[in-house]
Amino acid sequence: MFRNKDRYLSFLLVSPSILAILIFVYGFIAWSIRVSLSKWKGLSPDYTWAGLENYLSFFSDPRFSVDVRNTIVFTLVFVIGSILLGLLLAVMLDQGLKGESFFRSLFLFPMAISYIVTGIVWRWLMNPATGTRISGFNLLFHYLNLDFLINNWHTTRTWGIAAIALAAIWQMSGYTMAMYLAGLRGVPQELREAAQIDGANEIQILRYIVLPLLSPITLSALIILGHMSLKVFDLIIAVAGKQLPLDVPAIYMWQLTFDGLFYGRGAALGILLLISVAILIIPYIGYTLKAEAKQ
Amino acid sequence: MKRASLRPIRVSKKWLYVPLICMAVFYLIPLYIMLITGFKSFDEISLKTMWDLPRGLHFDNFFAAFEKLAPSLWNSFSMVIPAAILSSVLGSLNGFVLAKWKFRGADIIFPLILFGMFIPYQSVLIPLVQFMKAIHISGLPGLVMAHVIYGIPITTLTFRNYYASLPQELLEAARMDGADMLGVYRHILLPISAPSFVVVLIWQFTSAWNDFLFAVVLTGNTQWPVTVALNNMAGSQIIAWNVQMAGSLLAALPTLLVYIFLGRYFLRGLLAGALKG
Numbered sequence: 001m002f003r004n005k006d007r008y009l010s011f012l013l014v015s016p017s018i019l020a021i022l023i024f025v026y027g028f029i030a031w032s033i034r035v036s037l038s039k040w041k042g043l044s045p046d047y048t049w050a051g052l053e054n055y056l057s058f059f060s061d062p063r064f065s066v067d068v069r070n071t072i073v074f075t076l077v078f079v080i081g082s083i084l085l086g087l088l089l090a091v092m093l094d095q096g097l098k099g100e101s102f103f104r105s106l107f108l109f110p111m112a113i114s115y116i117v118t119g120i121v122w123r124w125l126m127n128p129a130t131g132t133r134i135s136g137f138n139l140l141f142h143y144l145n146l147d148f149l150i151n152n153w154h155t156t157r158t159w160g161i162a163a164i165a166l167a168a169i170w171q172m173s174g175y176t177m178a179m180y181l182a183g184l185r186g187v188p189q190e191l192r193e194a195a196q197i198d199g200a201n202e203i204q205i206l207r208y209i210v211l212p213l214l215s216p217i218t219l220s221a222l223i224i225l226g227h228m229s230l231k232v233f234d235l236i237i238a239v240a241g242k243q244l245p246l247d248v249p250a251i252y253m254w255q256l257t258f259d260g261l262f263y264g265r266g267a268a269l270g271i272l273l274l275i276s277v278a279i280l281i282i283p284y285i286g287y288t289l290k291a292e293a294k295q
Numbered sequence: 296m297k298r299a300s301l302r303p304i305r306v307s308k309k310w311l312y313v314p315l316i317c318m319a320v321f322y323l324i325p326l327y328i329m330l331i332t333g334f335k336s337f338d339e340i341s342l343k344t345m346w347d348l349p350r351g352l353h354f355d356n357f358f359a360a361f362e363k364l365a366p367s368l369w370n371s372f373s374m375v376i377p378a379a380i381l382s383s384v385l386g387s388l389n390g391f392v393l394a395k396w397k398f399r400g401a402d403i404i405f406p407l408i409l410f411g412m413f414i415p416y417q418s419v420l421i422p423l424v425q426f427m428k429a430i431h432i433s434g435l436p437g438l439v440m441a442h443v444i445y446g447i448p449i450t451t452l453t454f455r456n457y458y459a460s461l462p463q464e465l466l467e468a469a470r471m472d473g474a475d476m477l478g479v480y481r482h483i484l485l486p487i488s489a490p491s492f493v494v495v496l497i498w499q500f501t502s503a504w505n506d507f508l509f510a511v512v513l514t515g516n517t518q519w520p521v522t523v524a525l526n527n528m529a530g531s532q533i534i535a536w537n538v539q540m541a542g543s544l545l546a547a548l549p550t551l552l553v554y555i556f557l558g559r560y561f562l563r564g565l566l567a568g569a570l571k572g
């Protein structure tokens with residue numbers, strides 16, 4: 001039923017977008033790779049070939065190992081926290097309680113706010129000062145007689161990045177809740193009823209019927225949140241600025257390039273970040289499109 | 296008998312309100328702090344009383360914050376609105392073609408477009424800045440361009456999923472009546488695309504409004520959007536905390552209002568971002 005003219009026209013309609021993506025995504029990635037293989041240092045471009053020098057430099061760079069470590073800690077706390085909290089909230093909201101949509105909207109609203117705003121408010125809440133200058137969560141803990149919970153938050157030595165992950169959980173757990181809620185709605189009612197007739201209680205139904213059916217959603221959440229934590233940038237900047245103990249690859253790339261003018265190394269770090277994201281995302285896109293084609 | 300077996304469960308479910316309300320309090324804490332701190336007068340600001348309600352509603356902080364942020368709020372609006380509209384229109388056209396008028400290679404092009412949605416922008420940042428310099432586009436127009444182009448993957452995905460869910464007969468009937476391809480789009484698909492446009496417009500509005508990375512590389516201080524201006528305001532030691540909190544609320548307000556009034560559509564955009572239409 002397609003005429004030739006239409007085929008031609010359809011390609012014409014999408015070509016501006018395809019061209020834009022081709023240039024701004026793939027062209028720019030290629031260009032970044034070229035920069036990463038150059039000796040470019042300073043304001044004016046210098047494409048003198050440097051081979052893998054810039055990449056190899058990170059292996060002996062102590063700041064890079066801090067970044068890797070921080071990214072791992074952040075990812076673990078943020079991803080596990082958001083998934084558990086999101087699942088818990090979704091299961092509670094799926095019980096058909098009154099006020100469900102109110103709670104759902106409430107748990108999701110942080111998603112509408114920028115990381116910058118979240119970071120500024122959380123910096124105020126995670127104020128590490130003690131004694132007469134105690135404030136924020138620490139002051140709240142003191143009021144509630146929970147003094148043992150008082151801590152240094154993001155200024156904690158070595159583990160400070162985990163406090164930033166808490167703010168990220170606040171912001172993103174509504175997202176996982178929404179994903180799980182959508183999944184829970186898809187669990188056929190007959191399955192639950194059948195299990196009930198067989199004598200299973202609510203907890204058993206959840207454990208043996210519902211949770212296994214939600215595992216594709218957990219996989220999506222792991223990948224989406226995992227790739228977000230590789231890219232974390234704004235939130236840390238807003239809470240703490242650019243401080244070495246809270247450094248991550250995205251901030252290091254920024255400082256190398258725009259503060260230090262080490263364009264070659266900055267580009268190499270950007271590409272390393274891209275590779276780590278691609279390892280997660282490319283199989284995910286393939287898997288999703290294949291699953292869709294099967295339907 | 297059924298009623299008897301369900302009853303104990305019903306009673307126990309009421310207890311779920313306890314954790315739910317605790318969680319609600321947790322989610323509201325930052326909003327509470329922003330609000331009460333923003334409404335306090337200058338002499339009420341003390342660390343000791345930071346959790347207490349203000350003694351009255353003082354708008355001075357909001358005026359002070361607005362005075363500082365007004366130009367950047369305006370910059371944000373003037374950048375976000377064209378960016379959202381343009382990327383939505385492109386997304387709709389792409390979605391239409393990729394769902395219903397596949398040309399050869401469309402199945403390869405779609406995942407290639409999708410990947411653009413996930414890339415860490417650090418991997419394209421240096422070329423982006425160089426490119427904008429080379430074509431002499433700077434400041435807000437450059438930022439609009441970046442948001443439009445990097446927004447294409449998600450807008451295309453949303454529209455493609457929606458159009459793919461429509462029955463093919465709908466299109467065939469129109470073609471029987473002699474409509475050509477553009478006619479099918481204009482007379483059949485466009486009129487029923489409003490909900491998807493709302494989803495995509497909201498999504499693009501929110502993500503462009505909240506963006507920090509592109510804004511900070513592509514704009515200078517007279518053209519800063521509100522995220523950059525707010526971050527700089529918060530970084531300076533001379534601006535009082537209550538003004539910072541009022542400023543944060545002002546910066547968050549446009550997207551919060553969109554969320555409050557159009558939350559349903561916001562949620563659909565969110566799920567599309569996880570590739571789950």
